[in-house]
Amino acid sequence: MIRVLLVDDQRLVRAGLRMLCESVDDLEVVGEAADGAAAVRLAEQLRPDVVLMDLRMPGVDGTTATARILASRPSARVVVLTTFDDDDHLYPALSAGACGFLVKDAAPAELLDGVRRAAAGDSPFTPAVLRRLVERAVLAATTPLVEPMTAAVPGLTGREREVLALVGEGLSNPEIAGRLGLAVTTVKTHVANLMIKTGSANRVQLAVYAARL
Incomplete structure (x- = not known):
């Protein structure tokens, strides 16, 4: 409960x-x-x-x-x-x-x-809210929540890049799973790995990273 x-x-x-x-x-x-x-x-x-x-x-x-x-x-x-x-x-x-x-x-x-x-x-995140947060963060480079990102992180797999792109679109884990034909638990693992690899503290930072690639 x-x-x-x-x-x-x-x-x-x-x-x-x-x-x-x-x-x-x-x-x-x-x-x-x-x-x-x-x-x-x-x-x-x-x-x-x-x-x-x-x-x-x-x-x-x-x-x-x-x-x-x-x-x-x-x-x-x-x-x-x-x-x-x-x-x-x-x-x-x-x-x-x-x-x-x-x-x-x-x-x-x-x-x-x-x-x-x-x-x-x-x-x-409601996708529309996440998109607005990302748009504002991309435009406001001085926001304290977003570190400057000047280059792509090496070592991302093809699947991780697919997941990252969909996170950048504001999709939720279940929506990403449906789009890619994956289990939700698999998507959660990919997102967790992406956050570690990109140094993102939260989903907004990860979506901003995706938007800046």
Whole structure:
């Protein structure tokens, strides 16, 4: 059972997320928070596996709450729920340790899959959000999240190059698996190896690397 903490200052949003999570057997909503301070407190008390985190909240915002939660519970997985006008908040949230970003109007199946992937150690990104992050990073060479990349890393296999290109397009591991006819576990292994070989700390950096080749 995956234990989920919902964090959003809008009651209706939390209610909708609760109904969605409770519609399946493998997710359990263990708590709700309307602001970042309550999220930090409940994360310590309830020890959720995954935190669905809004960014714009009164008082302690989602980015600050993410950093505080992970400082005390580094095993927690924080997935940001974002709107498309949250661009200025995405990089700080990633720096704070968020493992993924999903848009609030994502299809229910996509959101549920994102929670499961986060709990399994993957980094769920809505493809459109990942593409925007990559585009901004490529244009802003001084971003602290992206180290300059001047040459391709030698030693990549042909399959790794295929996977890398699809990561750069914003595809998720299941989508890459479907495109290449591979098992999802095989894709996860390729992505993990690519992150090591390219020195990428997260999926965004890996996608930026792909975009710069």
